[in-house]
Amino acid sequence: MVTQNPISPVDTITLTIFSPSARTPRDFTWPASTIVGEAAKEAAAGFGVEIENPTFQRDNDEVIDRSITLRAAALREGTRLELVGTGGGV
Secondary structure, three states: OOOOOOOOOOOEEEEEEEOOOOOOOEEEEEEOOOEHHHHHHHHHHHHOOOOOOOEEEOOOOOEOOOOOEOOOOOOOOOOEEEEEEOOEEO
């Protein structure tokens, strides 16, 4: 039986993702250890778009490094992000 330490980092995170190609945002839930680029790739598939090198962008226009984990990107439950390619919005 595995028990969790109550002060350990959250195991999953739900993010609200926007895509300029869709009218409404969608919520996606991933393990906090997921690499940003992999999460963005899954989100792109969820929106039915294919882009090269997908990642997320914060409200302040900061593009998140696609090689780090969601946890390392300091994303919190409910964070709203835009799905972008390395060349801009999709």
